Amino acid sequence: MQNLENLYKYAQDQVGHFESLCYKVGVLDDMPLEEYEGRFSADEELTKAYFESCIMTILCLLDHGKLVSLKARFQNAIAKKNNCPWDMIGEPDEGYFYFVSLFHKYLEVLGEYFELSLTKSGTKKLENFLRKTPMILKDINVIPRNEPEMNRHMLHIIQYFFDDATGNYKIPKGFQNFTPDIVIRSLKTLVEFKLAKEKKHLKQLIRGIYEDTIGYSDPYGLKFYYSVFYMKEHYMTENQIKTYIVDMPAYQGPNNKWTPIVVIGPTK
Numbered sequence: 698m699q700n701l702e703n704l705y706k707y708a709q710d711q712v713g714h715f716e717s718l719c720y721k722v723g724v725l726d727d728m729p730l731e732e733y734e735g736r737f738s739a740d741e742e743l744t745k746a747y748f749e750s751c752i753m754t755i756l757c758l759l760d761h762g763k764l765v766s767l768k769a770r771f772q773n774a775i776a777k778k779n780n781c782p783w784d785m786i787g788e789p790d791e792g793y794f795y796f797v798s799l800f801h802k803y804l805e806v807l808g809e810y811f812e813l814s815l816t817k818s819g820t821k822k823l824e825n826f827l828r829k830t831p832m833i834l835k836d837i838n839v840i841p842r843n844e845p846e847m848n849r850h851m852l853h854i855i856q857y858f859f860d861d862a863t864g865n866y867k868i869p870k871g872f873q874n875f876t877p878d879i880v881i882r883s884l885k886t887l888v889e890f891k892l893a894k895e896k897k898h899l900k901q902l903i904r905g906i907y908e909d910t911i912g913y914s915d916p917y918g919l920k921f922y923y924s925v926f927y928m929k930e931h932y933m934t935e936n937q938i939k940t941y942i943v944d945m946p947a948y949q950g951p952n953n954k955w956t957p958i959v960v961i962g963p964t965k
Contacts, residue, residue: 701761701811705804708754712800715747719797751800758807762814767806774799819859819884820921824956826858827888827925831962842965844892847927848878851890855879868919886921894964896932906957907942922955929964 752775759768778795826833833854834841841847848864855862859881866880866887877887891902906924926938933941938957 701758701815704754704757704761705807705811708751708758708804708807711747711750711754712797712804715744715751715800716797718744718747719794748796751796755800755803755807758811759803762807762810764810767803771799771803816884816920819881820886823855823859823881823884823886823888824923824958826855827923827958828960830890830925830927830960834962840963840965841892841927844878844890847892848890852879855881855888859883880919884921885919886923887919889922889924891924891926892964893926893928893932895929899926899928899932902926903938903941906938920954923958924955925958925960927960927962927964929961931959931961933959935959 755771756768759771775796830847830851834847834850837850837854839846839850841850852862852864861883862879862881864879865876866882867874867876878890879888880886881888889906891906893899893902924938926933935957938959939955942957
C-alpha cells in the first residue's frame with residue numbers, strides 16, 4: 698500500500714514539474730530569436746525527459762490497478778498526439794499542453810480508483826481482524842463481562858494497526874449525537890460491538906443495532922458499517938440478523954454496506 702502511495706505521489710510530482718516547464722518553454726517561445734536559441738534547447742530537453750517520465754509512471758499505476766482498457770485508451774491518446782511538432786507548445790490543445798491536460802485527467806481518475814481500492818483492501822483486513830475478536834481478547838487475558846470493557850480493549854488493539862481509529866467520533870442527528878464504538882476515518886468505517894451472554898438478550902441487542910443504523914444513515918464521510926455480535930453460544934447466524942433488521946418497519950440503515958459479524962467466545 699505504501700509503495701502504491703509513493704508511486705502515485707511521484708507521478709503527481711513529475712506531472713507538476715512537466716507542467717511548470719511547459720509554461721517556462723512557452724514564455725521562451727515569445728523571446729527574440731537570438732535569446733530564444735540560447736536558452737530553449739536545455740529546457741526543451743528537460744521537458745521531454747519529464748514528459749517520458751509522466752507517461753511511464755502513469756502506465757505503472759494503470760498496470761498496478763490492472764486497468765487494461767483504461768491503459769489502452771491512455772496509450773491511444775498518447776499516440777494520437779505524440780507526433781505533433783514540439784513547436785506547437787503555445788497552442789492549448791496541441792503539443793505539451795495537450796499532454797498536461799491528459800496527465801491530470803488520468804491522475805484524477807487513478808486517484809479516485811485507488812482511494813476506493815485501498816479502502817476496500819483496508820476494510821477487508823479490518824473485517825478479518827474483527828472476526829478474530831475472541832482470539833485477540835484471549836491473547837490479552839480478557840474475558841468480557843460487558844460491552845464497554847470489550848470496546849475499550851478492542852479499540853486499544855485496533856489502534857496499533859489503524860492509528861486513526863477513535864472512540865470519540867460524534868455523528869449529529871436531529872437533536873442528539875450518535876457515538877459509534879469505533880470509527881476509522883481512513884477507511885470511512887465504523888464498528889459497533891454487542892455482547893450476548895444469553896439468547897434472550899439478542900433481540901434487545903438487534904433492536905439497538907436497528908436504532909443505530911437509523912442514526913448512522915448517511916453519516917458524514919462514513920461508508921462502511923460493522924456490527925460485531927460477541928455471543929456465548931451460536932444463537933443466530935449473520936444472515937438471520939441482517940434479515941431481521943432489514944425487515945423491521947421504517948428501516949433506513951445502510952443496507953448493503955452494513956455487515957453483521959458473529960463471533961463465539963466466553964463471557965463473565
